[in-house]
Amino acid sequence: MTLKDHLLYKNLERVLGDSLSEPEFSRFLSVFVPKSFDRKCLLTEEGSTCRYVYFILSGSACSYYVNEEGEKHAIQFALEGYWITDHYSFFSGRPGLYTIETLEPVDLLMINRDNFESLCQSSHQFEHFFRILIQNAFTALQYRLAKTNAEEAESRYVEFAKSYPAFVQRIPQYLIASYLGIKPQSLSRIRKDLSGKNHP
Amino acid sequence: MTLKDHLLYKNLERVLGDSLSEPEFSRFLSVFVPKSFDRKCLLTEEGSTCRYVYFILSGSACSYYVNEEGEKHAIQFALEGYWITDHYSFFSGRPGLYTIETLEPVDLLMINRDNFESLCQSSHQFEHFFRILIQNAFTALQYRLAKTNAEEAESRYVEFAKSYPAFVQRIPQYLIASYLGIKPQSLSRIRKDLSGKNHP
DNA sequence: TTCCGATCTTCACCTATGTGAATGAACCCG
């Protein structure tokens, strides 16, 4: 089990290739703090500043927006190997818009704003990594929004289930429903209709 | 009229501050190609690779997704001082998902992928700029998606009109409707209801 | 094992938004 087997190393390697030296990665890793949480813990809460970016090593978490009716609307799901934070709050320092909650017991690595910005300032390579990371996230989010506005709930669910089968297994359906912009009862109805279509 | 009055300089300055020297900016500017378009020109088209990132100097443009029914769904509007591209296609080199069309006659600057990537590789400062740029775009997009899923059409329109009054002036309503995820007739109805509320 | 809270399903009914068509206003471009 070397440094290069680290889940975080593999994550960086996917963008930086093998130009990432072990000592450099070691420096990168050293500014992250490891921590574990039970399920149903809040990593950050709407209204409070979100002080960390989290990298999930095991377990799962979810960020969500709560509207005036108190309904949770999932923004992002994170399994092992995923990054998650309240970008708005983390980068602006302002009170958070979203809440991040663990869905399963979680092991993670966290980095605060100062360390994040010094990593980026001290190393062009790390800044490049985070540029690509957020660029990919942006691309995926834009596609999701296009589909949300252009397609019906049923086809959004079908595409979601096909693209993220692991989420369907591990994330409660009422959160998946909110991620798709519908109510749990509607998702239930859609799944019933679909099972009828698959076994006619 | 010096270099520092350039709309693009001001755009960079907002992120980089005055650490951006004139010679550095000059080098940045030199890899952009200026071009003008009439209204209703396609800068890039669904199915073709999007070869450029565009920076609008004057006029307006819109990127949109076309679903199977042939309906246009606005992704982004761009006025002077805005950046626009098909991120997916530009960065992956794959056939585009979106179409970008000018809404008014446009003057713009365009940069291709090779020049974009060499700028980022040759200068930590420029890579930093684009990291922040996309990070801000991501943050705004995430908020928009949260609102799309959590709020009704009327309040989405009210917030949109308040946040982007210039868009309401210059962008056709059927595109604003599609941006909000509704039909033009529904936006028309919403505006009628709102005018009733404002003048009771 | 039993109980309790959390989640999922189903149903009957409701409403926000979609649909299709008709009309009129605005605006190019000849």
Place this chain on the structure above:
DNA sequence: CGGGTTCATTCACATAGGTGAAGATCGGAA
């Protein structure tokens, strides 16, 4: 000018998805 195209508005009606309530299921805590 003038006629065609594009866009906004309105209306009557249709429907996808929401609502509220009632059970059904299931897993964890005692």
